[in-house]
Amino acid sequence: MFGELLENVRRNVPLVHNITNYVTVNDVANIILAVGGSPIMADDEREVAEITSKSRALYLNLGTLNTRTIKSMLIAAEEANKNNIPVILDPVGAGFSKLRDEAIDQLLGQVKFSAIRGNMSEIKALLKKGSQAKGVDVQVSDQIGQDNLKSCVEFAKQAARALQCVIAISGPIDIVSDGEVAYCVYGGDKLMSRITGTGCQLTAMIATFIGANPRKVLLASVAAIAMIDICGEQGVRRMTDLDGNASLRNYIIDAVFNLTETELDKEARYETK
Amino acid sequence: MFGELLENVRRNVPLVHNITNYVTVNDVANIILAVGGSPIMADDEREVAEITSKSRALYLNLGTLNTRTIKSMLIAAEEANKNNIPVILDPVGAGFSKLRDEAIDQLLGQVKFSAIRGNMSEIKALLKKGSQAKGVDVQVSDQIGQDNLKSCVEFAKQAARALQCVIAISGPIDIVSDGEVAYCVYGGDKLMSRITGTGCQLTAMIATFIGANPRKVLLASVAAIAMIDICGEQGVRRMTDLDGNASLRNYIIDAVFNLTETELDKEARYETK
Amino acid sequence: MFGELLENVRRNVPLVHNITNYVTVNDVANIILAVGGSPIMADDEREVAEITSKSRALYLNLGTLNTRTIKSMLIAAEEANKNNIPVILDPVGAGFSKLRDEAIDQLLGQVKFSAIRGNMSEIKALLKKGSQAKGVDVQVSDQIGQDNLKSCVEFAKQAARALQCVIAISGPIDIVSDGEVAYCVYGGDKLMSRITGTGCQLTAMIATFIGANPRKVLLASVAAIAMIDICGEQGVRRMTDLDGNASLRNYIIDAVFNLTETELDKEARYETK
Numbered sequence: 001m002f003g004e005l006l007e008n009v010r011r012n013v014p015l016v017h018n019i020t021n022y023v024t025v026n027d028v029a030n031i032i033l034a035v036g037g038s039p040i041m042a043d044d045e046r047e048v049a050e051i052t053s054k055s056r057a058l059y060l061n062l063g064t065l066n067t068r069t070i071k072s073m074l075i076a077a078e079e080a081n082k083n084n085i086p087v088i089l090d091p092v093g094a095g096f097s098k099l100r101d102e103a104i105d106q107l108l109g110q111v112k113f114s115a116i117r118g119n120m121s122e123i124k125a126l127l128k129k130g131s132q133a134k135g136v137d138v139q140v141s142d143q144i145g146q147d148n149l150k151s152c153v154e155f156a157k158q159a160a161r162a163l164q165c166v167i168a169i170s171g172p173i174d175i176v177s178d179g180e181v182a183y184c185v186y187g188g189d190k191l192m193s194r195i196t197g198t199g200c201q202l203t204a205m206i207a208t209f210i211g212a213n214p215r216k217v218l219l220a221s222v223a224a225i226a227m228i229d230i231c232g233e234q235g236v237r238r239m240t241d242l243d244g245n246a247s248l249r250n251y252i253i254d255a256v257f258n259l260t261e262t263e264l265d266k267e268a269r270y271e272t273k
Numbered sequence: 274m275f276g277e278l279l280e281n282v283r284r285n286v287p288l289v290h291n292i293t294n295y296v297t298v299n300d301v302a303n304i305i306l307a308v309g310g311s312p313i314m315a316d317d318e319r320e321v322a323e324i325t326s327k328s329r330a331l332y333l334n335l336g337t338l339n340t341r342t343i344k345s346m347l348i349a350a351e352e353a354n355k356n357n358i359p360v361i362l363d364p365v366g367a368g369f370s371k372l373r374d375e376a377i378d379q380l381l382g383q384v385k386f387s388a389i390r391g392n393m394s395e396i397k398a399l400l401k402k403g404s405q406a407k408g409v410d411v412q413v414s415d416q417i418g419q420d421n422l423k424s425c426v427e428f429a430k431q432a433a434r435a436l437q438c439v440i441a442i443s444g445p446i447d448i449v450s451d452g453e454v455a456y457c458v459y460g461g462d463k464l465m466s467r468i469t470g471t472g473c474q475l476t477a478m479i480a481t482f483i484g485a486n487p488r489k490v491l492l493a494s495v496a497a498i499a500m501i502d503i504c505g506e507q508g509v510r511r512m513t514d515l516d517g518n519a520s521l522r523n524y525i526i527d528a529v530f531n532l533t534e535t536e537l538d539k540e541a542r543y544e545t546k
Numbered sequence: 547m548f549g550e551l552l553e554n555v556r557r558n559v560p561l562v563h564n565i566t567n568y569v570t571v572n573d574v575a576n577i578i579l580a581v582g583g584s585p586i587m588a589d590d591e592r593e594v595a596e597i598t599s600k601s602r603a604l605y606l607n608l609g610t611l612n613t614r615t616i617k618s619m620l621i622a623a624e625e626a627n628k629n630n631i632p633v634i635l636d637p638v639g640a641g642f643s644k645l646r647d648e649a650i651d652q653l654l655g656q657v658k659f660s661a662i663r664g665n666m667s668e669i670k671a672l673l674k675k676g677s678q679a680k681g682v683d684v685q686v687s688d689q690i691g692q693d694n695l696k697s698c699v700e701f702a703k704q705a706a707r708a709l710q711c712v713i714a715i716s717g718p719i720d721i722v723s724d725g726e727v728a729y730c731v732y733g734g735d736k737l738m739s740r741i742t743g744t745g746c747q748l749t750a751m752i753a754t755f756i757g758a759n760p761r762k763v764l765l766a767s768v769a770a771i772a773m774i775d776i777c778g779e780q781g782v783r784r785m786t787d788l789d790g791n792a793s794l795r796n797y798i799i800d801a802v803f804n805l806t807e808t809e810l811d812k813e814a815r816y817e818t819k
Contacts, residue, residue: 021587022295022568022571022587023571023572023587024572024575025295025296026296026297026299026300026470026572027572029296029297029469030468030469030518030522033467033469033518034517034518034519039469040366041294041296041336041337042337042366042370043337043339044338044339044340046340046371047370047371047372047373050369050370050371051369051370054369063587064587064588066589066590067590067592068339093586093588096586096596096597096600097588097593097596097597098592098593098596099590099592099593099596100593194579194580194803195576195579196572196575196585197572197575238515241804242784242797242800242801242804243800244580244799244800244802244803244804245576245579245580245799245800246576246580246795246797246798246800246803247796247797247800249576250519250523250796251515251519251520252519253517253518253519254515254516254517254518254520255515255517257467257517257518257519258514258515258517295568298568298569299569299570299572299573299742299743302569302570302742302743303741303742303791303792303795306741306742306791307740307790307792313639314567314569314609314610315610315639315643316610316612317611317613319613319644319645320645320646323642323643323644324642324643327642341612511788522792523793523796524788524792524793525792526790526792527788527789527790527791527792527793528788528790529790530740530790530791530792531787531790
């Protein structure tokens, strides 16, 4: 199932327009190339609409947002929505500053997203105020685990309904939901959090999968997460005693480059709830 | 012949001022250091002229251009021209947006370039309008190969005459011309296109070679291309089954770091047309 | 002694707010993670004060400064000073342009720094004018060596007193002083200068160590330098014939990731003067 979605990425080589932070942008570009897509980065307000209109997906990442790029994100997203080009959001640092929360308010108010991926505290921050809060009544901690999985799954479903798009929550267990179904994806390794930008890279992979499979937003998101989880484990297994987070960063992108459709199908570990 | 030019790079350690995109800027800096130069990145309009005036070459790359950096490029290039410091252009995404085409029009109108490197579609975009179009009547496809090499060579010569500088066109066969002679450079590997910024890095190497060999712009450009082609092949040969584009990125820069003058002379594969 | 300071880093995982250049920012983030801290990058003037107020250290790096980020640095630093959060400066390119010197004047005039790290020519540039120059009468060359170590040590002490903070001067021998004592740290490898941003990374490590040990600014700075020197040597020892500066970059960050507290204590080579 997921193998087919990956095959579509590699056959169609979707152009993904990224307005993203300058910290992890190189890794974002290389992982999009690794999975089989084609990245383009452009953030000037005078060209973003044109670039988006030629792309198969628009990826917005709030990592090092500023006044100039927030405006560009809104312009690009408006063009994307007009042309039914999927828009994917990584709300890095949601809840951590007023600027981020205001930008998120603007984005959620003006843009129709296909998918949003963050950790639990970021997704919770998205839901804290205004219309988004409506109907989300599950209280969950920031840590997803087997003991609180049921409430996290319910939270993800309610969040997806409130935000009206696929929600992917990263953690020891990843949860993805479109509001109806929820996928719990197992795998990955806690060492991945010692590399800057694994989250940014994952959301870029989600955007790439969705760009090649625009009618299967939920499954495309799950496929991307299953893939990074498998590749993260492969990367950690490849590490020698001398390797640390710098080599692991390379090994994970390498693994994404090499993972076959068959392996993705065979090794993905998930269940629906 | 090329070995001597590389020796000049390593003996003189030319300072190269880069106004380039934030996606591949780290690799650009590391490859300039690998080949033997010294990179400096500075893009504020209040300091670029001063930085350029102390440098041996100015490298302009349009990758993530914006209103602010376009202005800085024009200021830096004016200073460079005033002081006979070579200016090298990588017109990333030429033809892909109005902003890029307007920036290119401004740059071509106001700046005397020593060399411009791009792929065929980018170089064709440079020639599409105005005075640049004059005298370029060869029709070529975007793919350079043995079957259309003759017309591509003629195109490169005409482009060099029209743009009044050395033109380097990257492809399965690379073509470099000053309008009189054309060099066809063989080598490289198609896996190189799976790494973000190999083009940006190559143009940075051209700038570094020219910075150390300012009176041999054509040969310096050819030497840089021959070198990246050799190093790209060495990088691919070094790859194990587990390696992908992330490791290959490192292997190519490593190979540039290690390639000797003698090896460059011996392994460069080219012919003049 | 240093091992304990490293243990504090790894136990407390200090959040370090970085306003730094876009060339080496990814390596800065990964080395902060490698040593055991937690990096955050944010440079918009509307959020920097808020981000700084939640951090344990503020790291300012002038690498690709511009009008917008200089303002953000001043705002963030004011907030840091107000809350007794240590501020660490890397004056990249001090003396190389008027813009940098003006920015440095503003920063030195308005901000109380905990530590400043640069090479000898950058530290000398900081002391060239105005009130900073007072009382610094030692003449030293830009190269630190055994032959001029005594005068360099005296210079470092006077610089620390003039600038009223810990001064770390990088070179073949690194000198760190708070104005009273000076530590001479031995180790490292000259190949480290062939990687872009080793200086930026070192200052980030200093900021991380200080963030976790705010009452031991001098020793924390020395510990970070001893650690990068040890890890630089380990990285060079790990290099094969095929490796160059790209692999070395990864090996050094990997070594920082793996170095234990015991190894740091055992392998640090320094003397006090």
